[in-house]
Structures are given as C-alpha cells and as structure tokens.
Amino acid sequence: MTDAERALLIDELLCKEYGAPFIPFSYRDPVSELVGSLLSHRTKNAVTRSAYQRLQEELPTWEEVIDAPTDRVERAIAAVTYPEVKAPRIQAALRNVRERREGVLSLDFLADLSVREARDWLEVIPGVGAKTSAAVLSFSRLRMPALVVDIHHQRVAQRLEIVPPKASLEKSATILQDYIPPEWDGQRVYDSHQGFMRHGQRVCHWRSPDCHRCVIREYCPYPAGD
CATH class of the missing domain: 1.10.340.30 (Hypothetical protein; domain 2)
Incomplete structure (x- = not known):
C-alpha cells in the first residue's frame, strides 16, 4: 500500500469516527x-x-x-x-x-x-x-479544495509515517495536498482536515496519546503498548 493509499484509507476512517460531513464554522468573505x-x-x-x-x-x-x-x-x-x-x-x-x-x-x-x-x-x-x-x-465562503494542515493534523500524519518525521508544517501540507484526489470538492477536503485535526486533539496527543482508543491503531507503526 502506498503512502497516498494509506492516507486516504485513514482519512475515511477518521471522517467516519468524527461524524463527517462537518458543518463549516465560518461563512466569511x-x-x-x-x-x-x-x-x-x-x-x-x-x-x-x-x-x-x-x-x-x-x-x-x-x-x-x-x-x-x-x-x-x-x-x-x-x-x-x-x-x-x-x-x-x-x-x-x-x-x-x-x-x-x-x-x-x-x-x-x-x-x-x-x-x-x-x-x-x-x-x-x-x-x-x-x-x-x-x-x-x-x-471562507469560497470553499475551495485547499487542505489546511495544522500542528494536530501534522502530528497524526507524521506518527503514521504519511509524511517524514522532520518535515516542516509547510512541507507536510504540500505532501498531504498532493494525496487529495482531484475530484474532491471543498467540503470533502474540509472534512479531511477536520478528521485529522480532531484525532490529534482528542486522541493522538503530543504527550501520552490515547492509543488504546485509537480507531487507526492498526495503521500506526508505533502504537503505545505494542
């Protein structure tokens, strides 16, 4: 399985776990x-x-x-x-x-x-x-398919080895954007960000991640307790 295939599989699992599609929090210009x-x-x-x-x-x-x-x-x-x-x-x-x-x-x-x-x-x-x-x-109200990658999103991707462990936030964003299928619209890309971000906030913490309740544990090279 390629990194891109793993990324998309994990994306689907996280979207399902956290309840996609997510309602946008902003409608600003x-x-x-x-x-x-x-x-x-x-x-x-x-x-x-x-x-x-x-x-x-x-x-x-x-x-x-x-x-x-x-x-x-x-x-x-x-x-x-x-x-x-x-x-x-x-x-x-x-x-x-x-x-x-x-x-x-x-x-x-x-x-x-x-x-x-x-x-x-x-x-x-x-x-x-x-x-x-x-x-x-x-x-914004443009809802274009641009993938936002924050530190929580990046941390999950790095632990899963979807992006290199020492990649900068900008490099990680470039790699992860390239995994996005061209047919995805803005809502689907927004959902991808939300799924990874919520997992980083709620389970895959910087310190002491809650690996025992991680829905993508089988795809992580270093789950705690193994």
Missing part, C-alpha cells in the same frame, strides 16, 4: 477570513473570535483598519498573542491586497483560479504561509 487567520496564529480559537469581533466593533470596515493608527488596531486586538506584531501585519496584508487589485479590497476573484494559483497569489503577502493561504480558500 475571503478578506475577512484572511484577517481572522492572521489573528489566529499561536492564539486559541475563543480568543481569536473575541479579538476579531472587537476589531470589527472598533473599525467596522477593512478600509478603516488600513487607515487607522496602528496602535488603535493593536489595542482592539490586544487579547491575541503578539498584537504588536499582528496589527501592522494585518494592515500591511490588507494594503497588499488593495494595491495588487488596483484599489479593490476583495479576494473573491480567487474562485476563478486553481487552488495552486490562488495559494501562490496569497503567499506573496508577507506573513501568509501555507496554513493561512489554505485557510482563506477553505474556511
């Missing part, structure tokens, strides 16, 4: 999802949501965020990790989009590109890497 994703780096989801809401209350449009003094943006997002870094980064990212789109602050055009083309366009923006570009395409 892609620019708003870009801001939310930049806020979320190294920050818990609940804190990110609170900071995003506060930013929208303080500065209701993204044009206002661009034009506001950076310290005002920083105060609005103070709850997140490293607000002093994220405030200017968000403003710069929004400016980048507006300038490259000749004054139009929108990313809806990405729907007309391939996933690879759309990710390449986004990853020109300073601070936007593989995880953020995929999140903008997958989690």
Whole structure:
C-alpha cells in the first residue's frame, strides 16, 4: 500500500469516527477570513473570535483598519498573542491586497483560479504561509479544495509515517495536498482536515496519546503498548 493509499484509507476512517460531513464554522468573505487567520496564529480559537469581533466593533470596515493608527488596531486586538506584531501585519496584508487589485479590497476573484494559483497569489503577502493561504480558500465562503494542515493534523500524519518525521508544517501540507484526489470538492477536503485535526486533539496527543482508543491503531507503526 502506498503512502497516498494509506492516507486516504485513514482519512475515511477518521471522517467516519468524527461524524463527517462537518458543518463549516465560518461563512466569511475571503478578506475577512484572511484577517481572522492572521489573528489566529499561536492564539486559541475563543480568543481569536473575541479579538476579531472587537476589531470589527472598533473599525467596522477593512478600509478603516488600513487607515487607522496602528496602535488603535493593536489595542482592539490586544487579547491575541503578539498584537504588536499582528496589527501592522494585518494592515500591511490588507494594503497588499488593495494595491495588487488596483484599489479593490476583495479576494473573491480567487474562485476563478486553481487552488495552486490562488495559494501562490496569497503567499506573496508577507506573513501568509501555507496554513493561512489554505485557510482563506477553505474556511471562507469560497470553499475551495485547499487542505489546511495544522500542528494536530501534522502530528497524526507524521506518527503514521504519511509524511517524514522532520518535515516542516509547510512541507507536510504540500505532501498531504498532493494525496487529495482531484475530484474532491471543498467540503470533502474540509472534512479531511477536520478528521485529522480532531484525532490529534482528542486522541493522538503530543504527550501520552490515547492509543488504546485509537480507531487507526492498526495503521500506526508505533502504537503505545505494542
């Protein structure tokens, strides 16, 4: 069995275990999802949501965020990790989009590109890497088949030897995206991410994984207790 075949088999088992198809948690436009994703780096989801809401209350449009003094943006997002870094980064990212789109602050055009083309366009923006570009395409209303790979997803894939043990998050994302069948739509790719992520959060912990209740134990080279 090839790594790709193992990955898809495991994917099916995890989707079944955790109840796919999963209801998307966001219906934002892609620019708003870009801001939310930049806020979320190294920050818990609940804190990110609170900071995003506060930013929208303080500065209701993204044009206002661009034009506001950076310290005002920083105060609005103070709850997140490293607000002093994220405030200017968000403003710069929004400016980048507006300038490259000749004054139009929108990313809806990405729907007309391939996933690879759309990710390449986004990853020109300073601070936007593989995880953020995929999140903008997958989690926004675009629902494009871009695979988001977070640390939980990566950890499961590495323990299963689907990706190399020392692969970076970006390299892991590239490998796992290549396993995705071309006929999968955005919902199916979203389900794949959710299945792996939930397994990493609930069972395949960084320390002391609960191997005794792992539904993919037979496919793991190093299950605890064996």
